[in-house]
Amino acid sequence: MTTSNILQYESKIWATADLLRGCGIKESEWPSYMMPFFALVMIESRLLRMLDEYKAEIGEEEWAEIDKEDQIELIRDKGQGYNTYIFEKNQTLKDICKNDKSFNIDFEAYLHGFDSETKDLLGVDATDGEKFLDIKGVITKLNAKKVLLGYTKEWSGIDLKPFNNSDITTLEEHIKRRWADISAETAGEQYTPDDVIGLIAEIIASKIEESDRLLKIYDCTCGGGNLLFGVEDRINEKFNRFTQTYGQDWNDALY
Structure with missing residues (x-):
């Protein structure tokens, strides 16, 4: 994949703001709603890519013969992040969004299934005094407007797994430049x-x-x-x- 390929996703990512506009969220607030979910799909794609690379390194057949608990231990030992839904239940954010009846419960469990460092990054258990990637606060606001499932579905459809970390952060750079145009908080980056x-x-x-x-x-x-x-x-x-x-x-x- 090339940088030009991944930049095709820029319009799709920016289109998630259409739902924010539709429920009356001010344009100046869009970055605070978009950034946590962008980080979420980036992290998930990296974990899925890591798993595929590890399977390729060991061999698909050899990997399948390893006990599930040993697989989990091997992944944890890599120290590159973890999520119980992805590695133990073989479910991604897109899978969770398919069941609207259990979505809220599954989504919360999915977020709490990350390792502690990732949860801190996303703000899964953020307190009122914390401002960095407060996905917990964003979820509360989207739930109140009854658009959480629809908004999460939009992001879950953005597949970044085929791209490496450098490509993905190049895409992030382009998105953040647009955020900088509408948010004084990011204008100095x-x-x-x-x-x-x-x-x-x-x-x-x-x-x-x-x-x-x-x-x-x-x-x-x-x-x-x-x-x-x-x-x-x-x-x-x-x-x-x-x-x-x-x-x-x-x-x-x-x-």
Whole structure:
């Protein structure tokens, strides 16, 4: 997949705001409603892609012969995130949206099925004083307007699994630039050009060596994570190493 391919999703993602407009949510508030769900589909796609890559590495037949509990332990040991619905029940956000009668219960369980770091990132249990990706608060507001299921369905139809982390964060960069036009809160953000990311990623990858140790990658001013994931993708292209990314941004939230 190429960057041009993934940018075709920009209009589809932006179209989710039509439902927000329809229920009277102000344009200036759209980013706060869209960002948590965009993060959600990005995270899910990354977990699904990680699982497919792991199966390919081990072999589909060999993977199928591994006990379910051992599969779960192997996935957890990778340290790249977890969700009980995805890995234990083989259900995605799109699957959950198919049953409108049990949706609210299933969606809440799905969100609480993430690992603790991901739940903190999304704001699954955010308190009133927390502002970073408050998906809990957004869900409450959408429920009150009776559009939560419809809104979640719109996002669940956006399949980012075929794209790598760098491609996805390039898409995020384009979306956030549009958010910046309507929100003073994001107007001051800066974006790293793709060619600069490529150069930095190549320089860093040239300093890495093969090893069976977990490689941790940290960016103290990661913004949308485009540089952070660009470096990770380049390292993964050159080496067979487990990697874990950390970034600091938006109200000093760590993810």
